[in-house]
């Protein structure tokens with residue numbers, strides 16, 4: 001039996017709990033510590049409540065730090081002596097912008113740390129997670145963490161220097177994709193469609209486009225070319241999209257996201 005213990009049970013932790021709840025409960029169990037009450041929806045994923053960070057650390061094989069990054073110092077005060085006494089415990093941190101060296105500084109140089117950057121789509125097994133292992137993690141432990149994260153979607157080992165860009169594209173990315181779907185929905189409404197229908201059309205179009213790209217191994221611009229009949233209506237819309245500098249806007253979005261993420265570094 002392998003026990004995963006979360007510290008923090010907000011949006012990111014819950015997405016991971018939901019994703020891992022599909023695993024065999026005889027092999028992997030989950031628990032969580034939050035300062036207040038565990039959110040009700042965690043019951044559906046059989047998440048056991050812990051009363052303290054110490055309890056979470058003592059009974060879990062792998063801890064997942066999933067609080068706001070600013071909580072690290074407070075958590076480390078309680079966690080550091082336990083990790084010093086039980087150095088085999090693995091800590092997976094999803095704290096945005098907090099490097100492995102900052103984690104080692106806070107939790108002790110001997111701590112076994114993996115930095116992971118998942119996104120909320122892990123809840124439905126379609127996540128993207130970047131991971132980077134600290135110096136104390138053995139190849140076997142890294143493999144075990146990788147395998148657990150891979151239950152939630154695609155995982156890549158990444159140099160830590162790339163985490164800022166990966167966080168903006170894949171970590172924050174679902175929000176930006178949702179923003180584009182919302183823009184399509186609102187444009188559909190302005191064009192006379194009922195809002196619910198416009199939302200359904202937008203989601204289905206997004207989903208179908210992504211599935212087609214994956215199944216037919218198409219790049220984004222190849223897919224766009226398939227739709228743009230020469231001299232036709234899509235090309236007219238595409239021109240407006242380019243004239244409005246959608247690429248420039250998205251570049252600025254990613255830049256602002258990375259700048260904010262770097263504030264903790």
Ligand SMILES: NC(=O)C1=CN([C@@H]2O[C@H](COP(=O)(O)OP(=O)(O)OC[C@H]3O[C@@H](n4cnc5c(N)ncnc54)[C@H](O)[C@@H]3O)[C@@H](O)[C@H]2O)C=CC1
Nearest residue numbers: 008009010011012035066067068069071094095096118171
């Ligand atoms: N939401 C997302 O899509 C992603 C979030 N992250 C990272 O995950 C972490 C959590 O983010 P969210 O879940 O979005 O935030 P959230 O605000 O939804 O959840 C934060 C959780 O931490 C708990 N908490 C706060 N201070 C605590 C303390 N001192 N001790 C124990 N628990 C404490 C809160 O009660 C809450 O359960 C952040 O570090 C963020 O950068 C990383 C990738 C994606």
Ligand SMILES: O=C(O)[C@@H]1CCC=N1
Nearest residue numbers: 096167168171172173
């Ligand atoms: O918004 C945030 O700060 C976190 C990090 C990546 C996604 N959510």
